[in-house]
Amino acid sequence: MSRLQVVSGKGGTGKTTVAAALALALATEGKRTLLVEVEGRQGIAQLFETEALPYEERKIAVAPGGGEVFALAIDAERALLDYLQMFYKLGSAGRALKKLGAIDFATTIAPGVRDVLLTGKACEAVRRRDKQGAYAYDYVVMDAPPTGRITRFLNVNDEVAGLAKIGPIHNQAQAVMRVLKSAETAVHFVTLLEEMPVQETADGVDELRAAGLPAGNVIVNMVRPHILDEEAVRTAATTSRRKDIAKSLTAAGVSGAARLVGPLLEQAAEHAQRVELEREQRGVLAGLELPTYELPLLSEGVDLAGLYQLATELRKLGVNGET
Structure with a gap:
């Protein structure tokens, strides 16, 4: 001990x-x-x-x-x-x-x-x-x-x-x-x-x-917390999915949904990039061969x-x- x-x-x-x-x-x-x-x-x-x-x-x-x-x-x-x-x-x-x-x-x-x-x-x-x-x-x-x-x-x-x-x-x-x-x-x-x-x-x-x-x-x-991974962002960025996102926002009562899709996808891309960078840093820490714990x-x-x-x-x- x-x-x-x-x-x-x-x-x-x-x-x-x-x-x-x-x-x-x-x-x-x-x-x-x-x-x-x-x-x-x-x-x-x-x-x-x-x-x-x-x-x-x-x-x-x-x-x-x-x-x-x-x-x-x-x-x-x-x-x-x-x-x-x-x-x-x-x-x-x-x-x-x-x-x-x-x-x-x-x-x-x-x-x-x-x-x-x-x-x-x-x-x-x-x-x-x-x-x-x-x-x-x-x-x-x-x-x-x-x-x-x-x-x-x-x-x-x-x-x-x-x-x-x-x-x-x-x-x-x-x-x-x-x-x-x-x-x-x-x-x-x-x-x-x-x-x-x-x-x-x-x-x-x-x-x-x-x-x-x-x-x-x-x-x-x-x-x-991780909300989206990179694959989810790529899927959301396709033309068909952009239209689906706009429809979902409109159905939810969000005005000007078409204009919001672009900024939302940009934020999603930034999130996915951060997730990837954090994955790389976890790899570095794993190489130290020490017990690793994460606090929120x-x-x-x-x-x-x-x-x-x-x-x-x-x-x-x-x-x-x-x-």
């Missing part, structure tokens, strides 16, 4: 929306899920129609069956303070460093430190247990950086481990990588059935595999009700914590 579900995707594909819906889907049947944000955009708070998330784990939703979704917006500076307290017991001295700007300097200048802190906090939540020895969360879902940065973001701990040969930093980086490169983690890619996001997904999967990181599923978002385009947009609808769709599709 992959308890850390990392969700990436090209900008505009609905990455955050899918991560939120996945957290809800995994929390059904009484499970506890932590939804983690690492980019500081407060996208999770907007989706769940709640106030801005603080640097603490807060319950934001109840899933069907009594499950719970918690959320956390990880702040690199606060995570560094936690780190200094955990390993060096700095306490008030660490807070003094923050006032002096030293923490901001460290997370901005030191190579990879910010990403180490962000991934480390998520991995800590994955490993955390309660007093009875059970995991604090059944799943941790990370709304991760976009596809173009995801491999470097997740693999930066290896780079830091190479710089620090011994000591707490080295040990922390190694502990994080043991989680990220294990079966406990699955990295999912959100895409659209368009050439650019599909190609970026393919490149991202290749980079992930080359780094030894575990690819999970491909989730195709905002899929529009919500005509009313994504609000809280829409999130629950997408979560239900994911459950119907069989998306769960397995890779």
